[in-house]
Amino acid sequence: MELGLLVVLKPSIREEIRKVSELGFATCQLSCWDESLFTDEMIAEIQQACAEYKVKISHIWCGWLGPQSWNLIDGPSTLGLVPEAYRDSRLQMLLKGADFTAKLGVQDMITHVGFIPEDPGDQRYRSLLTCLHYLAIYCKGKGIHFLFETGQETPVTLLRVIEDLNTGNLGINLDPANLILYGKGNPVDALDVFGSYVRGVHAKDGMYPTNGRMLGLEVPIGQGKVDFPSLVGRLKELGYEGPLTIEREIEGDEQIRDILSAKQRLEQLL
Numbered sequence: 001m002e003l004g005l006l007v008v009l010k011p012s013i014r015e016e017i018r019k020v021s022e023l024g025f026a027t028c029q030l031s032c033w034d035e036s037l038f039t040d041e042m043i044a045e046i047q048q049a050c051a052e053y054k055v056k057i058s059h060i061w062c063g064w065l066g067p068q069s070w071n072l073i074d075g076p077s078t079l080g081l082v083p084e085a086y087r088d089s090r091l092q093m094l095l096k097g098a099d100f101t102a103k104l105g106v107q108d109m110i111t112h113v114g115f116i117p118e119d120p121g122d123q124r125y126r127s128l129l130t131c132l133h134y135l136a137i138y139c140k141g142k143g144i145h146f147l148f149e150t151g152q153e154t155p156v157t158l159l160r161v162i163e164d165l166n167t168g169n170l171g172i173n174l175d176p177a178n179l180i181l182y183g184k185g186n187p188v189d190a191l192d193v194f195g196s197y198v199r200g201v202h203a204k205d206g207m208y209p210t211n212g213r214m215l216g217l218e219v220p221i222g223q224g225k226v227d228f229p230s231l232v233g234r235l236k237e238l239g240y241e242g243p244l245t246i247e248r249e250i251e252g253d254e255q256i257r258d259i260l261s262a263k264q265r266l267e268q269l270l
Contacts, residue, residue: 001232001235001236001240001241001242001243001244001270002026002027002243002244002270003025003027003203003243003244003245003246003263003266003267003270004025004026004027004028004029004058004243004244004245004246005020005023005025005027005028005029005245005246005259006028006029006031006061006202006245006246006247007019007020007028007029007030007031008030008031008032008033009030009031009032009034009037009042010034010037011037013030013042013045013046013049014045014048014049017046017049017050017053017055018049018053020053020055021053021054021055023256023259023260023263024263025055025246025263026054026055026056027055027056027057027058027243027245028055028056028057028058028245029057029058029059029060029061029110029200029245030046030057030059030060030061031061031063032060032061032062032063032097032100033063033064033065035065035093035096035097038096038097038099038100040103043100043103043104046104047104047105057104057106058106058108058200058242058243058245059106059108059109059110059147059173059200059245060097060100060101060104060106060108060109060110061109061110061111061149061173062093062094062097062098062100062101062109062110062111063093063111064080064081064086064089064090064093064094064111065086065089065090065093066078066086066089066090067086070215071213071214071215072182072183072209072212072213072214072215073213075114075115075152076114076115079112079114079115079152080111080112080113080114080115080152081094081113081114081128081131081132081135082113082114082115082116082117082124082128083114084124084127087131091131091134091135094109094111094135095135095138097109097111098135098138098139098142098144098146099142101142101144102142102143102144106144107143107144107145108144108145108146108147108171108173108199108200109139109144109145109146109147110147110148110149110173110200111147111148111149112149112151112152113128113132113148113149113152113153113161114152115152115153116128116152116153116157116158116161117157118153118154118157120160120164129161129164129165132161132165133165133167136165136167136169136170137167139169140167140168140169144169145169145170145171145199146169146170146171147170147171147172147173147199147200148161148162148170148171148172148173149173149175149178149202150172150173150174150175150176150178150179150184150187150190151175151178151179151181151182151184152178152182152184153184154184154185155179155184155185155189155190155193155194156193158172158193158194159193159194159197162194162197170197171197171198171199171200172194172197172198172199172200173198173199173200173201173202174187174190174191174198174200174201174202175201175202175204175247176188176201176202176203176204176205176226176231177202177204177205177206177218177224177226178202178204178206180206180207180208180216180224180225180226181206181207181208181209181215181216181217181218182209182215182216183208183209183216187226187231188227188230188231188234191231191234191235191238195234195235195238195240196238198235198238198240198242199242200242200243200245201235201240201242201243201244201245202244202245202246202247203221203228203244203245203246203247203262203266204218204221204226204246204247204248204249205218205219205220205221205222205223205224205225205226205228206218206219206224206225206226207219207224207225208225218248218249218250220248220258220261220262221246221258221261221262221265221266222261222262222265228265228266228269229269232244232266232269232270244266244270246259246262246263246266248262
C-alpha cells in the first residue's frame with residue numbers, strides 16, 4: 001500500500017497535480033462533477049502533468065448532475081442512480097466518465113450509487129439493478145472496473161448488489177468514514193462482508209450521527225471513530241495492495257494541515 005490524495009478535476013489540473021507531488025504523494029484519485037471537462041485536451045494535459053511530476057492517477061471518481069442533499073432525509077430521493085427522476089441523465093454522465101477513464105488509461109471508475117433499498121424485492125431495487133447492469137457491462141467493454149463508494153447502503157446490501165449483477169468487473173472503494181457518517185456500519189467489520197471486492201480506499205475519519213436527520217461530522221484522521229490501525233491491518237490480511245487515498249472535505253490552509261497530519265499518521269501504520 002502507498003498513500004495518495006483525492007483532488008478535484010478542474011481546468012487548472014496541472015497545478016493540482018503539482019500540489020500532489022509537492023505534498024509528497026505519488027498517486028491521486030481525480031474527482032469530477034463537470035462533464036464538460038471530459039475532453040481529449042484535458043486527457044493530454046493530465047498525462048503531461050503526471051509525467052512531469054511523477055504522479056499516477058489511481059482512480060476516476062465520477063459525479064453526476066442534479067439535486068444533491070447530503071443528509072438522511074432528502075438524500076434517498078436526490079442522490080445517485082436510485083432516484084428514477086434523475087437516473088437517465090446521471091447514467092449518461094457516468095457513461096461519459098467511463099469513456100474518459102478508459103482513454104486516460106485508468107482501470108477504475110467510482111461513484112456513489114445512492115441509498116440502495118435494503119429489500120431485494122423492492123421494485124426500485126430491481127430497476128436499479130437493470131441500470132447498474134448496463135453501466136457495468138459498458139465499463140467492462142472499455143476494460144475498466146466500476147466501483148461502488150461505500151456509505152449510503154449497508155455492507156450486506158452492497159455485497160448483494162455485486163452478487164446479483166455478477167458482471168466480473170465490480171468492486172468497492174471503501175470510505176471508512178462514510179460508513180460511520182451515514183450510520184451504516186463499522187468499516188473494519190465491513191471488510192468481513194465485502195473485503196475481497198475492495199479496489200480502492202479513502203483515508204477519512206468521522207463521527208456517527210447524533211440525530212436521525214443529519215450525517216455525522218467529518219473530522220481529521222485520528223479524531224474520529226475509524227480505527228485505522230485495525231483497518232490497515234485487516235486490509236493487509238486481505239492482501240490489498242492499492243493506495244490509501246487521503247480525503248479531507250474542507251478547503252484552505254486547514255485542509256493542507258490535516259492532510260499532512262494524516263499522511264504522517266498513516267505512514268507510521270504502513
